[in-house]
Amino acid sequence: MKFSFDDIRPLKTKGLIRLIILSYVGLGFVWVFVSHALPGLLYNDPQKHFRLALYFDVALITLSAGVLAVFGQRFLATLRSQQDHFYLMIRNVGSAKGKEFFPALVRSLAETTHADYAFVARFTDESRKRVKTVSVFSHGQHVENLEFDLEGTPCGIAIKEGFGCFPEKLRQLFPLDHLAVQMEIDNYVGIALNDHSGRGLGVMAVAGAGALGNQRLAESMLELFAVRAAAALEGAVNREAVDYMSMYDPLTGLPNRRMFAEQLAPILIHAKQKSEIKAVLFLDLDRFKNINDSLGHAVGDLLLKAVAVRLTRCLRHDDLVARLGGDEFMILLQGLPQKQDAAKIASKILDSLKPPFKIQGHELHIALSIGIAISPENGDDVDSLLKNADTAMNRAKEVGRNTYQFFAAEMSAISITRLGLENDLRKALVRNELILHYQPQYAIENSHITGVEALLRWQHPDRGLILPADFIPLAEETGQIVPIGKWVIKAACEQSLRWRGAGLPPIQMAVNLSAKQFQQQDLPDVVAGILKETGMDPAYLELEITETILMQNLETTIDQLVRLMALGVKISIDDFGTGYSSLNYLKRFPLHALKIDRSFVKDIGEDSDDTSIVSAVISLAHNLSLEVVAEGVETPAQLEFLRSQQCDRFQGFLMSPPVPAENIRQMLGRSLLVIDHP
Numbered sequence: 001m002k003f004s005f006d007d008i009r010p011l012k013t014k015g016l017i018r019l020i021i022l023s024y025v026g027l028g029f030v031w032v033f034v035s036h037a038l039p040g041l042l043y044n045d046p047q048k049h050f051r052l053a054l055y056f057d058v059a060l061i062t063l064s065a066g067v068l069a070v071f072g073q074r075f076l077a078t079l080r081s082q083q084d085h086f087y088l089m090i091r092n093v094g095s096a097k098g099k100e101f102f103p104a105l106v107r108s109l110a111e112t113t114h115a116d117y118a119f120v121a122r123f124t125d126e127s128r129k130r131v132k133t134v135s136v137f138s139h140g141q142h143v144e145n146l147e148f149d150l151e152g153t154p155c156g157i158a159i160k161e162g163f164g165c166f167p168e169k170l171r172q173l174f175p176l177d178h179l180a181v182q183m184e185i186d187n188y189v190g191i192a193l194n195d196h197s198g199r200g201l202g203v204m205a206v207a208g209a210g211a212l213g214n215q216r217l218a219e220s221m222l223e224l225f226a227v228r229a230a231a232a233l234e235g236a237v238n239r240e241a242v243d244y245m246s247m248y249d250p251l252t253g254l255p256n257r258r259m260f261a262e263q264l265a266p267i268l269i270h271a272k273q274k275s276e277i278k279a280v281l282f283l284d285l286d287r288f289k290n291i292n293d294s295l296g297h298a299v300g301d302l303l304l305k306a307v308a309v310r311l312t313r314c315l316r317h318d319d320l321v322a323r324l325g326g327d328e329f330m331i332l333l334q335g336l337p338q339k340q341d342a343a344k345i346a347s348k349i350l351d352s353l354k355p356p357f358k359i360q361g362h363e364l365h366i367a368l369s370i371g372i373a374i375s376p377e378n379g380d381d382v383d384s385l386l387k388n389a390d391t392a393m394n395r396a397k398e399v400g401r402n403t404y405q406f407f408a409a410e411m412s413a414i415s416i417t418r419l420g421l422e423n424d425l426r427k428a429l430v431r432n433e434l435i436l437h438y439q440p441q442y443a444i445e446n447s448h449i450t451g452v453e454a455l456l457r458w459q460h461p462d463r464g465l466i467l468p469a470d471f472i473p474l475a476e477e478t479g480q481i482v483p484i485g486k487w488v489i490k491a492a493c494e495q496s497l498r499w500r501g502a503g504l505p506p507i508q509m510a511v512n513l514s515a516k517q518f519q520q521q522d523l524p525d526v527v528a529g530i531l532k533e534t535g536m537d538p539a540y541l542e543l544e545i546t547e548t549i550l551m552q553n554l555e556t557t558i559d560q561l562v563r564l565m566a567l568g569v570k571i572s573i574d575d576f577g578t579g580y581s582s583l584n585y586l587k588r589f590p591l592h593a594l595k596i597d598r599s600f601v602k603d604i605g606e607d608s609d610d611t612s613i614v615s616a617v618i619s620l621a622h623n624l625s626l627e628v629v630a631e632g633v634e635t636p637a638q639l640e641f642l643r644s645q646q647c648d649r650f651q652g653f654l655m656s657p658p659v660p661a662e663n664i665r666q667m668l669g670r671s672l673l674v675i676d677h678p
Contacts, residue, residue: 101232102135110137113218116208152176155203158190165189167212187212191222193230201233249323252308260322261382272380279342282371282389285327286401293519294553302359310352339374346370346404367402378407437658441651451508454492455658485517493536504668510542515549524563538568546574565590598632604641618645
């Protein structure tokens, strides 16, 4: 259908035209009678007859002209009024903006077409089987919006066919349309609304009781405003999508930080007025990045969605959960009789994550660290509560992870100290504050030094010597561990060459690799570059990784190890026995040695289980042609047992703690025999 302004006719125009025609025909008969018959009845004289007929002709012409003038003026006035109304309607609808547009449109449609109802409706979801009105005008007023299924309705036909017109008997044609029956609708004209690409958005229609009065007018009006209505509806849909993206996390569908903060603010104000207890929980997934790095972001995203589902199931109706980004979530708990109730819910959340997640063939275990801040005790505004909950969460990580901690005032001081330490750590490399100490490794059969393990220390200008346990976790968390790790390898190689330059015999140099460092794809290239730059013989460089690192993404791990071994360096497993690998897995890896963790060595002779484990590890490792190094040897009894089991090397405080490089030079310089391993 093509709209034309010629289709628009003033209301009641046909009736007025019929009245003019009938009046003119009547006057014509009167004219004929008066002009021809009446003079002949009154006079026989032809001359008088002629004059009287002439008078009557003039009178009737004058009278008919007057009648035509009256009716013509009425016709033109009616036409002008209808046109003014029509153009006023167009101007009102055209000038309406934003939320005012659709109410103005449906009102104008209803008034112009004399329809009982006029409405615009849009699809409720992607199934396109249901619509909800955007605006409804009914019997002279705007009413609440309606939502209904399209099946079995004239709207469904209009959307499917592009246009639908049912001038009468609508309820008989659509007996399943309950709204039509309830609202006593007999006629309907509707048009589909599509976006710029032709994709359906909804429908616009007019309807009413009885037979349709002016079908052509209704069709033309809908045709006239369809494009404008579709554009406005598409704009509204797009704005809603933008608003949704700004307020919700696209991955999990949960509210984001902005929406959480906006909803929390008025709740806290109300809680302060009513002296109610609210709790904010800051949640962080423990070691999530390991999963993301080893299995890929696709698996990580699926895990986050699954975690979001479990968190939502743990909460009550009035509680709110949001994803802040990355692996961080936030929860608002309302209606708490006492603050310990927050601890009960936190425990429930921790328990909910204990069952493994099965994602793309992987069985994943994940844990949470939770910080709890109570309002108004720990703050009565959004920023204070979020900051304090975050501080408590960091404390939960520090005390062992997979637990919760309530915020305490002293945590702020700790947090400030930690922030200062983090800032200092970023400058430590530039300021040359990092140093290496070395713990000697000895041959089990004669206690001669065969190598050293390089151990990192931080010589802080104000805090003094800081041990690794106090700053390595911070370095890993902030990503500083990668440049620091590179520095350690290079510094260890340079020190080894200095000992050689001093005429000392070559010894093995062991360096620990962090998980983040090992996961760097360019690690083999970095090591190769250091070996080339320093001139270090790769046969004397031993890289240590933990078995936890070893078991992450086996194929990638094997590829990384093969590339490192191709450089000529040795690979050993550090802290063996504390992870979840097995000696059967070790057959797949290109390894040189494994180190028995000190937690097993310290109980030799006292704990029969640990003693048996140490014996079994040594025996099975030798069967795999791997050397065995025992860590943490502190007593002669421990050393004697290891010697009896034919352990290859050992280190520990029994012989020497980690010491500066100069001490190692002195030890080697005392003419001790050194076993040249390579």
